């Protein structure tokens with residue numbers, strides 16, 4: 001079996017490649033050049049990708065595997081950047097990191113790996129997979145609770161999982177760094193990447209401003225009174241407290257964004273309280289449901305993760321006749337935005353994902 005390691009220049013993917021090599025697999029490595037690398041550099045200024053390629057190549061050399069840089073700039077623009085900009089233009093909140101796994105890393109990049117004679121793509125994600133008796137695979141939560149990245153894989157398919165390897169999923173981050181140090185990987189002290197993978201330190205609003213015309217409109221409070229002007233709805237997130245620009249007229253109560261009324265170009269705000277019905281939801285509808293292995297076609301008690309950094313919540317999943325589903329949470333969940341991803345779990349197993357309607 002030949003494996004292509006997706007090397008980002010970071011320590012996690014370098015250790016993933018190293019472990020596979022040490023286990024005796026035939027491994028090669030590649031860095032995926034995304035849209036950020038060229039198109040965006042004009043308005044994003046200094047980007048760390050030059051260093052990432054240098055680091056990825058230096059690690060490959062140290063591990064003793066072939067390395068190449070693949071140009072996916074056009075594909076990334078079509079598959080991820082356009083999906084994201086288009087979503088914000090329609091008033092929803094897309095999730096480019098989740099889509100990057102489905103469409104790029106285990107989509108275009110996997111196709112490329114196959115064209116190079118590889119059967120599997122290995123990444124440095126903190127998650128794991130196991131094989132069942134019937135040959136299907138399940139995707140499991142990573143062993144390091146503070147690093148688990150299974151959420152980002154909620155929209156991958158069984159076929160993609162069959163061609164995926166997650167060599168560091170059973171390790172803690174501290175162990176990964178230790179392995180990198182012990183084996184002299186040149187990036188062993190490199191800081192972890194943060195934020196949306198292709199934006200790095202750039203604020204999403206600054207990025208979107210390049211593509212979406214800012215349409216100012218009214219800010220309306222719970223009594224229906226216009227209390228200010230917003231700068232364009234894409235600049236705001238449900239649940240946001242800071243930067244609304246409307247001072248609170250009541251002691252000890254702060255305004256929060258509770259809804260983005262896209263049709264009327266209105267930003268709705270209210271006081272932040274656990275009983276605010278737009279802000280706190282015990283029930284949501286989801287669409288575009290993806291099952292990684294088995295489909296749940298009946299009402300089932302499962303766990304869900306509302307967003308990446310959140311814990312698991314006990315939930316009742318009820319499929320509806322039109323391919324959508326209703327999800328009832330055991331306790332209210334804050335600031336759910338349409339277009340974002342709800343990850344579906346049972347115990348340690350990631351069942352799949354769905355998009356908030």
Ligand SMILES: Nc1ncnc2c1ncn2[C@@H]1O[C@H](COP(=O)(O)OP(=O)(O)OP(=O)(O)O)[C@@H](O)[C@H]1O
Pocket residue numbers: 005006007008009010011012013014030031032033034105122123124125192193197
């Ligand atoms: N530009 C890239 N080229 C190739 N593979 C990539 C690239 N960016 C990310 N990956 C792969 O996807 C995995 C998860 O990406 P993420 O951006 O979350 O990195 P990470 O968790 O910080 O890991 P790392 O330390 O390897 O950068 C990486 O471990 C790597 O295998």
